[in-house]
Amino acid sequence: MRDSISSDEQSPRYFGWRIVAALFLVELSIFGFGLYGHGIYVTELRRLNDWPTGLIASGTTLSLVLGSLLSMFVSDLLRWLGPRSLVLAGVAALATGLALLGSATSVLQLYIGFSVLALAWVGLGAVTAAAIVGAWFDRKRGLAISLTYSGATCSGIVLAPGLVLLVGSIGFQQALWLAAAATLIVLIPVVATIVRFPRAAERLVASTNPTSATLSRWSLLQDAAFWSLTAPFALALFVQVAFIVHQIAILIPSIGFQRAGVAVSLTTAMSLAGRIGLGLFADRIDPRRVAVLSILSQSAALAVIGQSSDDSALLVACAVFGFSIGNLITLPALIVQREFAPGAFSVVLGLSMGVAGVINACGPAAMGLLRDLSGGYTTPIFIGVVIQVASALGLLLKPAIVRRMA
Numbered sequence: 321m322r323d324s325i326s327s328d329e330q331s332p333r334y335f336g337w338r339i340v341a342a343l344f345l346v347e348l349s350i351f352g353f354g355l356y357g358h359g360i361y362v363t364e365l366r367r368l369n370d371w372p373t374g375l376i377a378s379g380t381t382l383s384l385v386l387g388s389l390l391s392m393f394v395s396d397l398l399r400w401l402g403p404r405s406l407v408l409a410g411v412a413a414l415a416t417g418l419a420l421l422g423s424a425t426s427v428l429q430l431y432i433g434f435s436v437l438a439l440a441w442v443g444l445g446a447v448t449a450a451a452i453v454g455a456w457f458d459r460k461r462g463l464a465i466s467l468t469y470s471g472a473t474c475s476g477i478v479l480a481p482g483l484v485l486l487v488g489s490i491g492f493q494q495a496l497w498l499a500a501a502a503t504l505i506v507l508i509p510v511v512a513t514i515v516r517f518p519r520a521a522e523r524l525v526a527s528t529n530p531t532s533a534t535l536s537r538w539s540l541l542q543d544a545a546f547w548s549l550t551a552p553f554a555l556a557l558f559v560q561v562a563f564i565v566h567q568i569a570i571l572i573p574s575i576g577f578q579r580a581g582v583a584v585s586l587t588t589a590m591s592l593a594g595r596i597g598l599g600l601f602a603d604r605i606d607p608r609r610v611a612v613l614s615i616l617s618q619s620a621a622l623a624v625i626g627q628s629s630d631d632s633a634l635l636v637a638c639a640v641f642g643f644s645i646g647n648l649i650t651l652p653a654l655i656v657q658r659e660f661a662p663g664a665f666s667v668v669l670g671l672s673m674g675v676a677g678v679i680n681a682c683g684p685a686a687m688g689l690l691r692d693l694s695g696g697y698t699t700p701i702f703i704g705v706v707i708q709v710a711s712a713l714g715l716l717l718k719p720a721i722v723r724r725m726a
Contacts, residue, residue: 339453411444612715
């Protein structure tokens, strides 16, 4: 009876759900401090040190691009270090990066802090979380990954606003030091006691090693099936990240600062709703088709935002756009699960998300440049609409026979 429960994904006592809960906290932390927190870092470091915005923003770009590049090797690190050691190293890197940024008084310290944050993404980011959770689940993998990634969305609702209040209350340096200490105090016991790969008796569904090196990254880069997944998502996320960063600036001329803030909150809340909705049906849907519908819905919402000045229409469009924000991060993992062998999961997902991460990190700068060249946001928004429609069509044009590499 005990063996049956230990390997039954349907049972609430299945240890895999504890893994999901632990990694939910991990994603909450890395996305809160490693992504949403960047806007706070730029503002406060500029105020405290009188550094140019571009100088600080370049550090944030360095952090995200370097983190994406290094995440391509997560499968190797999981095989060499194991999940517990890798995640603990990520926790240490996150806390160290926060402490360094909080005390940065020189450009060298600034860039060292952002570089250490990039290392945190390797141990705590979406690729690592999906690889660990995926090792525990088969039939419920879609739901498990979606729930884990919900931590990323919740960080924008809870952690980022909380950090703003903390900075206003005790100052930037003390706030980041406190955040670093809290990260260590909360995550180290959780990770040390829970995070691991399943033992044989705990997972009877599949015995394949989730980190086995069954194919090379070079062979993937030459594989049509890999690019039928990676290229469309890279383009869609390029537009998505650009819009998220510029959303307030886009909306202020039409609805004002206060309503723009409401729109951002609505967008984030709908992202959480979309993740939960996808999680409930993830194991019974075709993830490519859902991705196509998600991207097309975002393109339609962007078209409305680009041409409307009506308050209600803009809020509805932001809600529609937000509903698919989280799902465009979750769906690649579900597609990899369906179209590649289990042993290739972390290699394929790591390389795909790494390539996409490098590309979408350039989205905000590209939208800003187009805005400056055209004198407004209308042109870059409609270029984004075209890119997203093209990416949706690209997802439909997958190879007739997808190779499941063993």
